[in-house]
Amino acid sequence: MSVTTEPxxxxxxxxxxxxxLPGSTAVFRKHKLDFCCGGDVPLAEAAAxxxxxxxxxxxxxxxxxxxxxxxxxxxxxxLISLIETRYHATHRxxxxxxxxxxxxxxxxxxxxxxxxxxLADLLEDMGAELESHMQKEEQILFPLMRDGGHPMIGHPIxxxxxxxxxxxxxxxxxxxxxxxxxxxxxxxxxxxxxYAGTRKLADDLMEHIHLENNILFPRFEARR
Numbered sequence: 001m002s003v004t005t006e007p008x009x010x011x012x013x014x015x016x017x018x019x020x021l022p023g024s025t026a027v028f029r030k031h032k033l034d035f036c037c038g039g040d041v042p043l044a045e046a047a048a049x050x051x052x053x054x055x056x057x058x059x060x061x062x063x064x065x066x067x068x069x070x071x072x073x074x075x076x077x078x079l080i081s082l083i084e085t086r087y088h089a090t091h092r093x094x095x096x097x098x099x100x101x102x103x104x105x106x107x108x109x110x111x112x113x114x115x116x117x118x119l120a121d122l123l124e125d126m127g128a129e130l131e132s133h134m135q136k137e138e139q140i141l142f143p144l145m146r147d148g149g150h151p152m153i154g155h156p157i158x159x160x161x162x163x164x165x166x167x168x169x170x171x172x173x174x175x176x177x178x179x180x181x182x183x184x185x186x187x188x189x190x191x192x193x194x195y196a197g198t199r200k201l202a203d204d205l206m207e208h209i210h211l212e213n214n215i216l217f218p219r220f221e222a223r224r
Contacts, residue, residue: 005191009058014046015039015214023064025210029203031057032180036169036209037168040150072215086210088134094197095127101194109191114184116177116194123198125168130205133163149220164209171202 009017018025018035028035031052038046047054073079096103102120109115141160144150175181182201 009061010044010054011042013040013147015210018210019214020062023065024061025207027057027060027064028061029206030060032175033057034168034206036206036213039210039214046216064162072211075221076216077146079114080145080209081207081218083182084138084142087204088138088209089202091127091134091201091208094201095123095130097205098194098197098201099123099127101190103195105188105191105194109188112184114187116180119174119194119198120178122170122177124171126167126174129163129166129170133160133167136160145220146218153220157221161213161217164213167209171205174198174202 013027014033016039018028018039021071025035032050033046033052035042043057044054046052047057074083078152099120100118102123106115106117106120110117136156137160141156144153144156178195178198181202182196185223187195221223
């Protein structure tokens with residue numbers, strides 16, 4: 001039986017679909033389609049570039065249409081609080097352990113061809129840049145937004161978008177070093193735990209950037 005899809009999925013921008021259709025971000029992550037930093041392209045173009053099946057992606061998106069998925073907060077203050085508690089706090093809690101695991105895996109298995117050499121250093125760099133980024137949001141940008149905005153708010157938003165692009169590049173490096181989070185056959189439990197953690201980090205960071213780039217920031221950019 002054929003699946004009826006919403007007209008125009010293939011020609012709609014990934015970021016637009018991710019914003020309008022709850023649950024679609026999980027589909028995009030499954031097919032490794034970038035909906036945050038690279039979301040300003042039509043679905044068909046992104047799928048072709050990644051080698052993903054457009055018909056499969058469309059069918060999975062269509063399957064979401066009848067269901068009422070969890071809704072994100074409409075209120076700006078509540079959305080900011082969600083970002084701080086669900087994403088900022090999670091990154092701070094989980095990255096130090098991932099760095100520790102990566103150091104151990106590199107020390108024990110560094111001679112193996114599949115070993116993620118340089119992963120611990122990359123995670124440390126990501127952690128430092130994320131911490132700086134999150135502090136700028138929490139101390140400068142988010143208070144401005146909670147106060148209703150500011151005539152000059154476009155500058156810090158532009159800076160955060162630029163830093164999001166840097167985070168996106170780090171995610172691509174992370175995927176390359178970890179084979180998209182797929183541990184090799186026979187990998188030890190530490191190695192498997194490390195890769196399970198990096199997969200979650202990638203998912204969380206992409207969703208985090210998406211909420212800011214495509215949901216939160218446009219609310220204030222439109223006022224400029």
